[in-house]
Amino acid sequence: MQPLPEHTKAAGSAAFIGFALDQVVHLFSRGHGPGGEVEIIEVAPRTHYIRPGIVNIGVFETDEGLLMVDAGLPGDGPALLRAVRSISDKPLHTVVYTHGHLDHAFGLWSFLEAGETPTIIAHENLLRHFERYMKTPGLNAVINKQLPGGTEGKMWPAQRTDFLWPTVTFTDKIDLEIGGEHFEVHHGKGETDDCAWVWAPERRVIAAGDLVTGYLPNAGNPRKVQRYAEEWADVAETMARLRPEVILPGHGVPVRGEKAIRDELSTITAYLRHIVDHTLAGLNAGMLHDDIVDTLRIPDELAAHPRLPAIYDKPEFICRNVIRRYSGWWDGYLADLLPAPRREQAAEYATLAGGVNTLIERANQLADTNIRLACHLAETAFLAGPDDPAARQCYLDVFTRRAELEPALMAKTIFSEVLQRVQERAADSEPK
Ligand SMILES: [Zn+2]
Structure with a gap:
């Protein structure tokens, strides 16, 4: 635990939360x-x-009250409250945000709103996450347009009062005593730089947030800020050392059994380190970024x-994320240092090919x-x-x-979103 910066102290005060709550309810309750x-x-x-929807919540009941890990999407609130109250009438003592994502x-x-007054714990970087x-807000609305069960662009939080800020932040680790x-x-770090995860040693349970999800770690998302494959590998190793018997993942089903958990965590570590090692070796050998990914x-x-x-994510995307972390944006091709606009390049290639039709014909042939x-x-x-x-x-x-052939949801979604926009634009330009 560490003292909060001035603005966050304000954010943690009851008065501030009361004010924020009105705004948040107004924004999200519908x-x-x-x-x-x-x-x-x-x-x-x-x-x-x-599991109120797409995301999981962990609830640890103690004699003193409940420790809840994560709080779901804005719209999950009422269903989550009902679900928690169906299992316990103890007060909500503490909430841990595993990271600042909308879900x-x-x-x-x-x-x-129901009168609970929990301590809200988050990693200190979550403050920067919310500030980002x-x-x-416009960029996030575009990026997250199709978050399943998520929010529409206009609903994306943008004002300080749209967030329920943590009341306590920490740097490396924080120990809690609740109900003895x-x-x-x-x-x-992992999917984000503000990840937190909870270890209940007496129950041998880890609530992992999105550090464990039941699919390849989301460490490469092409549209989002830097992910942390190396640290993610380290976290999985640390978790494995604790020998948990149950993991509550951020998404997907709980993982049970010490052996199965150790196997999964050690494979996450090996998988991510394999990609990172390959990428760093390529960068150190002076390889072009494309060649690092292609090999x-x-x-x-x-x-x-x-x-x-x-x-969901792809090894290629994780590789590119590692490249971005350690090098600049330039891909190593001279023409791309100060490029002509793609449209101009395309027009020139079409002219050389003898017209757009030649390109269309060859594209259709190659598609097979x-x-x-x-x-x-x-x-x-x-x-x-x-x-x-x-x-x-x-x-x-x-x-x-291409979208039909693609197994990774992240790539599939990007293909479909752009195609949908192209179709909508074409429909708009048709004579009515
Ligand atoms: Zn998530």
């Missing part, structure tokens, strides 16, 4: 949460896993782990044998002829196939 059943599982004595740190308003959100029981809140191979024993499929390359030609054709219906159709067709 129903973005799922209306269906809330899943509740008792994973260990007095230890509950609650983890925004559902608490329902509890405060305040600077970039010991809990530890640890920091370790990345994931050993079968890592890729085949049943709890780590690349169905080399979809990656076909995408480049289809995009070049579309940039060269943005108003040409045939070029647009080729673009839509080729990238629709």
